[in-house]
Amino acid sequence: MSRVESGCKRVIGLLTVVTVLLAAVLHRLENWDPSAAPSMAHDMQALQERFTQRRRSCFVLGASGETGRALLRELLQRRLFSRVTLIGRRKMTFEDQAYENLVQEVVDFEKLDDFASAFEGHDVGFCCLGTTKAKAGTEGFIRVDHDYVLKSAQLAKAGGCSHFSLESSKGADKTSSFLYLKVKGQVEADIEELGFDRFSVFRPAVLLVDRQESRPSEWLARKFLAPVSYFFPTAMSIPITSVARSMVVNALVGGEKKVEILENKDIYNLAKLGENKSQK
Numbered sequence: 001m002s003r004v005e006s007g008c009k010r011v012i013g014l015l016t017v018v019t020v021l022l023a024a025v026l027h028r029l030e031n032w033d034p035s036a037a038p039s040m041a042h043d044m045q046a047l048q049e050r051f052t053q054r055r056r057s058c059f060v061l062g063a064s065g066e067t068g069r070a071l072l073r074e075l076l077q078r079r080l081f082s083r084v085t086l087i088g089r090r091k092m093t094f095e096d097q098a099y100e101n102l103v104q105e106v107v108d109f110e111k112l113d114d115f116a117s118a119f120e121g122h123d124v125g126f127c128c129l130g131t132t133k134a135k136a137g138t139e140g141f142i143r144v145d146h147d148y149v150l151k152s153a154q155l156a157k158a159g160g161c162s163h164f165s166l167e168s169s170k171g172a173d174k175t176s177s178f179l180y181l182k183v184k185g186q187v188e189a190d191i192e193e194l195g196f197d198r199f200s201v202f203r204p205a206v207l208l209v210d211r212q213e214s215r216p217s218e219w220l221a222r223k224f225l226a227p228v229s230y231f232f233p234t235a236m237s238i239p240i241t242s243v244a245r246s247m248v249v250n251a252l253v254g255g256e257k258k259v260e261i262l263e264n265k266d267i268y269n270l271a272k273l274g275e276n277k278s279q280k
């Protein structure tokens, strides 16, 4: 081997080591949140017990969807609420015994006022409802992601709900020129106007999930994002289980703000907090 060749090999080796080290450092930095752990150093177990004793109730919109199902699993595992109501357009079937005490309200989202009683008497509302423009067309998308969500929030507020948790999207902005982000931002703003005691907005990036339904563009994005998310877990994507866990943990830990916006990184950190403490 010539000296030039061996020199090149050494440089390439060195560059590889530097790249790996740099990626590892960035990975740590990205996940290092000095404020999160100490300020939320609750004893999750004790919090959970106290919360359970209050015998609160909640409803879930979109429980048949990917996030909704993960959220439901998390809720039932932690047994935080004395009553969990699923509000959806169809009845779901479950085989596991853990699901046997669920209340299911089947509603017609086009006539939600006729189903106001389904929303009554819940302390917390979780909303993971949504469709896509590809599936429902522009009008259908606005109808579901804005109109159904807002109407549900209105009925929940009228029915006594004090904490509404909404799964929105990274980049939600009512002034955006992109329909998706505009609709998400608009519904956030309209729900804020309702004046819940507490309104939590979750803005996840691309959801990492093995979706039951085929969505080719999402599948492609996932394939591309998998290696990126290994080194930079909060940069462009988030596992669906993290979103679900963070929504539940957030309800549990309480909050000082009337309106709180949790961006992708906040969601990730909150989910991690719930993960660590629940495994104690």
Ligand SMILES: NC(=O)c1ccc[n+]([C@@H]2O[C@H](COP(=O)([O-])OP(=O)(O)OC[C@H]3O[C@@H](n4cnc5c(N)ncnc54)[C@H](OP(=O)(O)O)[C@@H]3O)[C@@H](O)[C@H]2O)c1
Pocket: 061, 062, 063, 064, 065, 066, 067, 068, 088, 089, 090, 109, 128, 129, 130, 131, 144, 145, 167, 168, 169, 170, 203, 204, 205, 206, 207, 208, 218
């Ligand atoms: N995909 C992403 O990467 C991404 C990223 C950030 C935020 N988000 C947002 O996160 C939320 C949840 O996403 P996801 O992927 O978990 O949802 P999903 O799996 O598509 O589930 C959507 C839920 O909404 C219900 N729904 C849809 N159309 C409906 C209609 N016309 N009438 C009544 N119910 C209807 C579905 O009920 P059925 O089961 O009966 O259809 C299901 O329960 C959405 O708002 C989405 O925009 C998604």
